[in-house]
Amino acid sequence: METCYFCRKGILEDKKVTVDFRWGTQLVVIEEVPAKVCNECGERYYSAEVSRRMEKIAIEGKKEKIIEVPLVRLPVMSSSVV
Numbered sequence: 001m002e003t004c005y006f007c008r009k010g011i012l013e014d015k016k017v018t019v020d021f022r023w024g025t026q027l028v029v030i031e032e033v034p035a036k037v038c039n040e041c042g043e044r045y046y047s048a049e050v051s052r053r054m055e056k057i058a059i060e061g062k063k064e065k066i067i068e069v070p071l072v073r074l075p076v077m078s079s080s081v082v
Contacts, residue, residue, distance in 0.1 A: 002036065004038035004040060004041060004043055005043075005045075006038065006041055006043040007038060007040050007041040007043065009040045009041075010038035010039045010040025010041055010043075011038070011039050011040075012036040012037065012038055012039075012045065013036065013037055013038075013039055014034070014035075014036060015034075015035055015036075015037045016031075016032045016033065016034060016035075017033050017035045017037065017044060018030070018031045018032075018033070019033045019044075019054060021054050021055075021057075021058050023055070023058035023059065026058060026061075027069065028057060028058045029067065030054055030057060030058075033046070033050060033054065034046075034047075034050055035050070
């Protein structure tokens, strides 16, 4: 049983997740990615091989489908709130 390195409380569970992978200015959404996910904080851990495969997918640019994603900017807040 592996514990989460980030929160130090949770247990890591094997799951398939969806990843919003950014490569330069591109955003690629990759589904069915194997990961270990903390059951407390949700932190995700990917094996080196999975990380390399996601990077390769982003570089090659092959797409199964195109989706529309809204872009929203956070309004500027007063300088007293950081």
